[in-house]
Amino acid sequence: xxxxxxxxxxxxxxxxxxxxxxxxxxxxxxxxxxxxxxxxxxxxxxxxxxxxxxxxxxxxxxxxxxxxxxxxxxxxxxxxxxxxxxxxxxxxxxxxxxxxxxxxxxxxxxxxxxxxxxxxxxxxxxxxxxxxxxxxxxxxxxxxxxxxxxxxxxxxxxxxxxxxxxxxxxxxxxxxxxxxxxxxxxxxxxxxxxxxxxxxxxxxxxxxxxxxxxxxxxxxxxxxxxxxxxxxxxxxxxxxxxxxxxxxxxxxxxxxxxxxxxxxxxxxxxxxxxxxxxxxxxxxxxxxxxxxxxxxxxxxxxxxxxxxxxxxxxxxxxxxxxxxxxxxxxxxxxxxxxxxxxxxxxxxxxxxxxxxxxxxxxxxxxxxxxxxxxxxxxxxxxxxxxxxxxxxxxxxxxxxxxxxxxxxxxxxxxxxxxxxxxxxxxxxxxxxxxxxxxxxxxxxxxxxxxxxxxxxxxxxxxxxxxxxxxxxxxxxxxxxxxxxxxxxxxxxxxxxxxxxxxxxxxxxxxxxxxxxxxxxxxxxxxxxxxxxxxxxxxxxxxxxxxxxxxxxxxxxxxxxxxxxxxxxxxxxxxxxxxxxxxxxxxxxxxxxxxxxxxxxxxxxxxxxxxxxxxxxxxxxxxxxxxxxxxxxxxxxxxxxxxxxxxxxxxxxxxxxxxxxxxxxxxxxxxxxxxxxxxxxxxxxxxxxxxxxxxxxxxxxxxxxxxxxxxxxxxxxxxxxxx
Ligand code: GDP
Numbered sequence: 226x227x228x229x230x231x232x233x234x235x236x237x238x239x240x241x242x243x244x245x246x247x248x249x250x251x252x253x254x255x256x257x258x259x260x261x262x263x264x265x266x267x268x269x270x271x272x273x274x275x276x277x278x279x280x281x282x283x284x285x286x287x288x289x290x291x292x293x294x295x296x297x298x299x300x301x302x303x304x305x306x307x308x309x310x311x312x313x314x315x316x317x318x319x320x321x322x323x324x325x326x327x328x329x330x331x332x333x334x335x336x337x338x339x340x341x342x343x344x345x346x347x348x349x350x351x352x353x354x355x356x357x358x359x360x361x362x363x364x365x366x367x368x369x370x371x372x373x374x375x376x377x378x379x380x381x382x383x384x385x386x387x388x389x390x391x392x393x394x395x396x397x398x399x400x401x402x403x404x405x406x407x408x409x410x411x412x413x414x415x416x417x418x419x420x421x422x423x424x425x426x427x428x429x430x431x432x433x434x435x436x437x438x439x440x441x442x443x444x445x446x447x448x449x450x451x452x453x454x455x456x457x458x459x460x461x462x463x464x465x466x467x468x469x470x471x472x473x474x475x476x477x478x479x480x481x482x483x484x485x486x487x488x489x490x491x492x493x494x495x496x497x498x499x500x501x502x503x504x505x506x507x508x509x510x511x512x513x514x515x516x517x518x519x520x521x522x523x524x525x526x527x528x529x530x531x532x533x534x535x536x537x538x539x540x541x542x543x544x545x546x547x548x549x550x551x552x553x554x555x556x557x558x559x560x561x562x563x564x565x566x567x568x569x570x571x572x573x574x575x576x577x578x579x580x581x582x583x584x585x586x587x588x589x590x591x592x593x594x595x596x597x598x599x600x601x602x603x604x605x606x607x608x609x610x611x612x613x614x615x616x617x618x619x620x621x622x623x624x625x626x627x628x629x630x631x632x633x634x635x636x637x638x639x640x641x642x643x644x645x646x647x648x649x650x651x652x653x654x655x656x657x658x659x660x661x662x663x664x665x666x667x668x669x670x671x672x673x674x675x676x677x678x679x680x681x682x683x684x685x686x687x688x689x690x691x692x693x694x695x696x697x698x699x700x701x702x703x704x705x706x707x708x709x710x711x712x713x714x715x716x717x718x719x720x721x722x723x724x725x726x727x728x729x730x731x732x733x734x735x736x737x738x739x740x741x742x743x744x745x746x747x748x749x750x751x752x753x754x755x756x757x758x759x760x761x762x763x764x765x766x767x768x769x770x771x772x773x774x775x776x777x778x779x780x781x782x783x784x785x786x787x788x789x790x791x792x793x794x795x796x797x798x799x800x801x802x803x804x805x806x807x808x809x810x811x812x813x814x815x816x817x818x819x820x821x822x823x824x825x826x827x828x829x830x831x832x833x834x835x836x837x838x839x840x841x842x843x844x845x846x847x848x849x850x851x852x853x854x855x856x857x858x859x860x861x862x863x864x865x866x867x868x869x870x871x872x873x874x875x876x877x878x879x880x881x882x883x884x885x886x887x888x889x890x891x892x893x894x895x896x897x898x899x900x901x902x903x904x905x906x907x908x909x910x911x912x913x914x915x916x917x918x919x920x921x922x923x924x925x926x927x928x929x930x931x932x933x934x935x936x937x938x939x940x941x942x943x944x945x946x947x
Contacts, residue, residue, distance in 0.1 A: 343653055585605065596632050660727065794833060854896070854924055
């Protein structure tokens with residue numbers, strides 16, 4: 226179990242005395258959902274209710290509540306912000322009456338923008354998965370859910386749209402169990418469904434909350450006895466919940482077995498423990514649109530999702546690529562991650578920043594190990610529901626926006642200059658497609674360069690490079706749509722009309738076998754010579770693991786200052802593989818030996834030694850070519866199913882499954898991207914225009930040997946990403 230419930234001890238020592246909200250009462254969360262499941266509406270409601278806390282008096286005094294729609298509309302604008310902050314105080318349970326700060330980090334639902342999802346997952350501590358009570362788990366929510374598994378994010382489920390025709394809370398919970406393999410348990414039951422959805426049964430307290438029909442804003446509800454027709458079901462599900470929580474909490478397990486009473490507070494702390502274990506998901510029914518269930522969800526966020534203190538330390542490395550850990554502590558030197566850049570018409574470039582340790586003061590400088598430059602933070606801000614607020618100080622665990630830091634890209638570490646630290650950036654998927662791009666008029670060349678550069682800074686899955694043979698500018702990304710949007714933004718934001726070439730596949734290379742490499746760069750003919758020598762082990766890593774570099778030099782066979790140049794050489798060599806010159810991915814290099822010369826050794830010589838060692842190792846490692854495989858989902862009336870499946874087979878597709886949804890038939894398949902060009906036209910003509918499809922990059926796979934030669938000969942290589 227990697228999560229620990231924070232003890233009071235580390236809690237007090239990590240906090241500086243003047244912070245507005247102590248770490249233990251901060252929640253950095255994301256809301257993840259399939260498009261249209263209601264993420265935006267939920268977020269708006271959360272902001273509304275958190276703002277309304279201060280206004281409840283007015284409501285009781287008979288103040289108008291009808292104008293809240295208006296205010297909400299204004300708030301709607303700021304929801305597009307990368308992170309917004311609001312307050313919430315629960316009235317009961319372990320954190321009763323303690324003000325909490327909830328930071329909501331934007332998590333896009335659209336899979337085309339996986340990079341956005343990845344980078345937000347890196348900086349959030351917990352999440353709410355929003356599903357609909359009619360459709361249950363849908364494909365995109367599944368994708369995001371799996372990414373959250375990868376980043377070990379504790380979660381709650383919110384089953385939205387209980388007011389809709391055909392809604393069924395328990396069936397939706399079941400679909401979380403089936404499709405996501407989640408150990409999902411209702412924390413509440415729904416009272417009524419569709420237009421009769423009236424409230425929720427609290428399975429911890431065993432009471433019912435019935436919303437007041439006359440209050441359209443859902444602020445007022447009454448606490449009542451559980452309706453008699455739900456009493457048995459409520460007992461049954463409470464029992465199931467207790468049993469599930471017993472697996473994570475021995476005290477509760479014992480009391481449960483002995484039939485002893487369990488207090489509300491104990492029960493809630495048990496649910497918290499279970500949630501933090503990542504092996505339990507509490508689920509809440511509601512209707513964001515009809516303003517029901519949102520307050521219960523917010524209570525659950527406070528009660529069950531982690532604070533920054535509950536998290537395992539954040540990993541990073543120093544300049545020798547040795548691993549370093551950071552934990553929230555206000556008195557430590559400041560370190561954090563820039564996770565999103567946005568341009569703002571009023572203040573210019575906003576850098577959204579998560580502080581992992583230390584305290585950041587307005588006016589201080591942050592060092593960027595990538596650029597080796599320090600920049601001054603001229604202003605610090607937090608985004609509030611309907612406003613933004615200038616602040617003077619931000620503390621560890623906080624999410625804030627920096628102004629004044631210019632030379633920065635998504636995923637950069639910004640830290641105190643004395644800290645030798647680079648935090649682990651989010652891992653971004655490799656681009657699958659590339660194309661050449663040129664401005665319609667020569668005069669636009671420079672502006673296009675600036676525009677593309679700016680867009681590449683914001684979007685880490687968008688790559689930019691130059692083909693050295695032809696001098697053309699090459700852009701690469703996650704699909705045709707992605708690159709289309711880039712072209713469109715170039716036009717709208719930078720007024721550059723650009724023509725794009727034919728899309729090309731972004732192949733990659735890796736190796737099948739471990740091997741060793743010996744790289745020597747020695748020039749000793751008159752004057753000062755050159756001497757660099759590195760010995761490495763190379764091994765393939767699992768798909769999607771990226772590149773790992775480990776330094777195992779002992780006894781100074783390569784002096785400390787030449788380790789990084791050696792790794793730089795290895796990284797440079799890996800940009801262009803030996804099969805067809807594509808970037809090499811998913812491997813580990815261990816630098817274990819080498820030698821040096823007192824006078825002739827230099828950074829440059831060791832960089833060359835790194836390059837030679839890498840190339841040498843690749844030769845004997847059975848290098849292979851990889852191609853992007855797409856996850857394709859075709860939705861069609863049944864009568865075209867056979868034709869469409871035959872067509873997918875001809876495209877080297879592997880059919881994964883056939884499902885029915887309503888009266889449509891859903892075919893799922895993995896198909897090499899190479900064979901997906903022109904698919905929409907063929908699919909339409911095979912189905913008389915009635916089928917539809919979606920496609921997302923899934924993974925890379927080895928190109929069959931019979932096709933490698935053609936690819937090597939015909940592909941105009943996409944040079945390495947910069
Ligand atoms: P997002 O794409 O996940 O951000 O979803 P939105 O919040 O934009 O909601 C998509 C649509 O569903 C909008 O038309 C909402 O008004 C509607 N919607 C959201 N929540 C509910 C709900 O609880 N009940 C009903 N009936 N509609 C809802």
